[in-house]
Amino acid sequence: MSAVLATLLLMLLPLALAGGGAARWPALARLVHGGCFLVSLGFAALGVAVLVFGGGDPLLLPVGPPWAPLSLALDGLSAWFLLLLGLVGAATGLFAWTHEAEAPPRRLLCYPLFLFGMALCLGAADGFTLILGFEAMSLASWGLLVARAMETRGEGERLAARLYLGFALFGAACLIPAIGLMGGLAGDLSFAGLRAAPMQGGMAALVMALVLLGAGSKAGLVPLHGWLPIAHPVAPAGVSALMSGAMTKVALYVVARLVLDLGGPAQPPAWGAPLLVIGAASALFGALRATQEVDGKVLLACSTIEHVGLVAMGLGLSAVLRGADLGPLASVAAGAALLHALGHALFKTLLFLSAGEVEHGAGSRRLDALGGLIHAMPLVALCALFGAAAAAALPPLVGFAGEWLLLQALLSAWRVGALWVQVMVAAVTAVVALSTALGAMAMLRFWGLCFLGRARTPRTLGAQDAAPPARAALVALVVLATGAGLLPGSLLALGAPAVAQVSGHAGLVVAGPWSVGAATAASAYWPLGVLLLVAIVAAALVAGLRRLSLQPAARGPVWDGGFIAPPAHLPFGDPATQASAAGFAQPLRRMLGTRLLMAREAVHFAAPGDPAPARLEAGFRDPVLPAFLRPLLIARDRLAQAAEWLRDLSIRQFLGIAFGTLLLLLALLALAGPP
């Protein structure tokens, strides 16, 4: 299996070269996208095969430094995430075949490398390879952003790329010491070696903090989420989908691998508490921001923060329950996390690709410039409806299954006796309920503003539905998301090895082909039953209406809150008669935004005698990122000023500095003594 993975990885490198060669031969672009599509399908198939048949021994690669030979291996956990990556990569590959055939070679060069980095990180069997893959992923995705910034020459894009690089470097600066600390003095970085030498006490807490900072910043967990809504939307739709759908999951995989799988056994319940709390904060913050954003892709990126938070909560809860020796419940939480990770990858890819189609067709991402697209692009509207419904956690779609399991695990977590766990779980459960509702609201707003109502700009009416390969990607994602939603039990049975690795308990107790549940005594979820129920109710409603109504249905003018059909002299109607994106968000902005998002509203009256109209100014801003960046910028300026005197030193003074440093180190050595 590892050899197959190595082969697939190696196939991506010539594709990157071909992407570089697209400057000369433009036809190579299609080759890159087709190749990435096929390799991604290979990843997905390989993931399923490993989940069914097991992974086999690690494969030592003939490259790498002598102290850390690179090794590849797939086990349940990595296979689950590889499956997810493969599905997302295949969909984006198809999408890119349609829309990125003319992409500049810079982007074509970075795209296969991005896939390569993610797959290498997932297939790593030692800490060094893991970091190598993670950083390759970071750098390649940064390259994609830079390529985009060079294309558009926009200031915003440039700043986004720079911010992204800063966070990527910060992540590396946290993850590399974490791996080093885990390896300890023995220096054995292979997963088997790391598992054999578990961390303890303060060292474990330090590693936990570093991993949460390093991988958490890449996953977009609060408080290091600030870059995500800025950077993800900058990339083209396919890359945004890969970033939101797959890259955040790779970061979560790193958390699950390092903190739960390698460092998790024999830890107290408090081990999972940071992850649980941070996840809850991310879910709430992301969902609230998603209800406020006026840019479609930024909204989706904020929704990613929400769902990543939910997955992190599942992982953290699993660690809490595992620490309290509640294995079966821990496996439910872990199953919820893994299922929701897969589900989010599917529906968020679907939504981002739909947003890409909308941007391509209607020429804008701003919700205030869209509207009425259901007439122009019915298929995209239908697919996006499925994605939005899944993201809003409506049964029987995939989003519901994961969140339902997570809530079941949370509601059963009172069995952990400690009071602080009970209080925390109660608070966190309320937060999950709130953020799920907010997320549903955000999705309703997104879909409604994009596709319903009347076109807000004439440009929107010229939109065309998706072209065949991209259409295939959208439909396939709908089928996958619905299928995964209908068969969560089978999926979790397939992913039992991954669940076992995260939770330390062999699989879910109740995970049949048709149903899934938290425990034998608790209620179970039958997606097909729910589907049947919904179908029966809908059919009965339709039949009843047909039978009861005396006359056949007829369309007529309605009083719709002042929103009437456009008059003849104003064919598109007055845009002001429709609710704008900001107007739609106003109730929540007033309710929750003032506290959490520093939302403000101010009415500016014109001076007496001035005929200008009064203006209402409303807006919000995320307080977290500036709170981090401003002190950093001030500190940078201070440091730069302080370092200024270094320029004026003479040679002797430079030598003196080096000599003094050496003496200091020697004195330290003399004081500390030999190890």
Added chain:
Amino acid sequence: MGFGQLPFDMAHLLAGGVLLLSFVLLYQRRVTALIGALAAQGAVLAMAVAWQGWVLDVPALYVTALAALLAKAVAIPLGLRLLVRRFGLRRAVETAIGIGPGMIMGVGLVALAILVVLPATQGAGALVREGLAFAMSVMLLGMLMMITRRHAIGQVVGLLSLENGLVLAAAGARGLPLVVELATAALVVALAAVAGFFTLRLRDDFAGLDLGLLHHHRGESAPPGEGPP
């Protein structure tokens, strides 16, 4: 092997001689005497290396000793002397810090070297431990000399003395390949050549060897009394 046995005492004496000459280098004010002390240090170093070769029974060290003798006791001092004579350099070399503070700092560095090396090499033979402590002291003193001397010649001599310490350390360790020694020697010769070249250029351009002159070219104000002639 320990105190009272001829191989150890002899090695101790010779390495101690190298260290003593480092102190001499540290306080010596006159250029010609400085070069003479450097030659003496090279000669004692060659004897120390040869003695190590005899004690450890490594014939390769004789070659090293011979190279050290020829290069450090003869060739480089002669070259430096030639340089000094050819350009009529000022004979007096004023140190940046006084002799007294320099001596105190030197003694402190030797103490530091002993404190670092002896605990770190527990388990090794006494000969190796003492040898390493001596070598490290010589290196630290060479560095101190480099930063306390104001003139290029003094800094070159400090660099060469530092390299002597390296050779002493290398000879103490069992079985250092000759290649490394040759490489380090070549490196230092190259460095000396570069330093000599700079000396030459300085002499040509400014008729002086004061590095403070360089400051003018970087747009700085010279300290009082150090302006260009």
